[in-house]
Amino acid sequence: MILILGMLLDAALGEPRWLWSRVPHPAVLMGRLIGWCDTKFNKGNHKRLMGFMTIAELCVAAAALGWLIQLVPGYALDVIFLAILLAQKSLVDHVQAVGDALRLSLGDARRSVAMIVGRDTKDMDAPAVARSAIESAAENLSDGVIAPIFWFAMAGLPGLLVYKITNTADSMIGYRTQKHEEFGWAAAKLDDLLNLIPARLTAALIWAVxxxxxxxxxxxxxxxxRSPNAGWPEAAMAHGLGIALSGPRSYDGEIREYPFVNSDGKRALDADDIDRSVTVLxxxxxxxxxxxxxIAVIR
Structure with missing residues (x-):
């Protein structure tokens, strides 16, 4: 029942600006904590060990916090925390915003998609903008919706918070850059492990609808x-919509020649294709x- 109520609350309210403009979102607090750890411990000759110890301690702390919250009588806090840490409504809003902007102008669309992707956007044409938005929709459906639901179902709030702190750490320090390749190695590997089942489950769900x-x-x-997990929801979305995803893109001014997924699919993507991806979400x-x-009825 907690999971059902949390999903419905998130879908109805999303992330209200009036609240998160006044108090920091839990994900923001997680990001600040990880940033502090990065500054404090990402130094010296044992960066991989320090990164391993950092993510281990963060996970223990997250699990302990989840356990303490569950000790509070009733289920209200559990439902609220679950709704806050799910991202269905906010994901839909951000992806749809790109489609709406693309109908206005390419410049508006580039600015909108830059809010949800990490690649270079200033030289994107309209199909590249649409493709980026749809890829983000597929990947974040797994990371922001299905994986949190899965880990809450498996291990309650402790499982959900461990997943979220790991996923946030991976997004901040899990990149293979000179600064983070060693320190972020453990966070990246743990995130890959925690997303192994949810990514494939997301692909199966997209395929089913x-x-x-x-x-x-x-x-x-x-x-x-290029990712061991993100390819699953993206491939499912590509085949489900009959479009080509992935392919070449630019990071920090450098073109990466990634292969297309569903290379025979439609490539001249537009705002209508973004709308179709939102429907799939x-x-x-x-x-x-x-x-x-x-499952609740059976149990």
Whole structure:
């Protein structure tokens, strides 16, 4: 019941600006803590060990916090924390904003998509903007919705908070740069492990609500992605919408020649394709809610 109520609350309210403009969002607090750890411990000759100890201690602290919250009588806090740490409504809003902006002007669309992707956006054409938004929709559906639901179902608030602190750490220090390749190694590997099942589950859910291709095609193309997990929801979205995703893109002024997923799919993407991806987000959320209800009834 907690999971159902949390999903519904998140879908209804998302992240209200009136609240988070006044108090810091838990994800922001996590980011500040990880940033402090990065400044404090990412130095010396044993960066990988320090990074391992840092993420281990953060996970222990997150699990302990979740356990303490669960000791509070009733379920209100559990529902509230779950809703806050889910991202269905905010994901839909951010992706839809790119589609709406693309209908106004390319400049507006570039500024909008820059808020949700880490690649270079200033020289993107309209199809590249749309492709970036749809890729973000697929990947963040896994990271921000299905994975948190999965880990809450498996281990309650402790599991959810361990996942969120790990995922946040990976997004901040998990990059293979000179500064973070050693210190962020443990966070990146743990994030890969924690997303192993949710990413494939997300792909299966997207496939179930689109059913344009056999799942074998998704299984074959998902490993083409540079990430061991993100390729699964992206491949499912690509085949589900009949479009090509991934492909070449620019980071820090350098073109990366990544292969296309579903290379025979439509490449001249537009705002209508973003709209279709948003529909998939809601259909996948709805199917997930039905599955959670079914499991609750059975149990």
């Amino acid at each position: 689109t059913s344009r291709a056999g799942f074998a095609k998704i299984m074959r193309e998902a490993p083409l992605h 809601w259909k996948t959320w709805g199917l997930t809610l039905l599955l959670v209800l079914a």
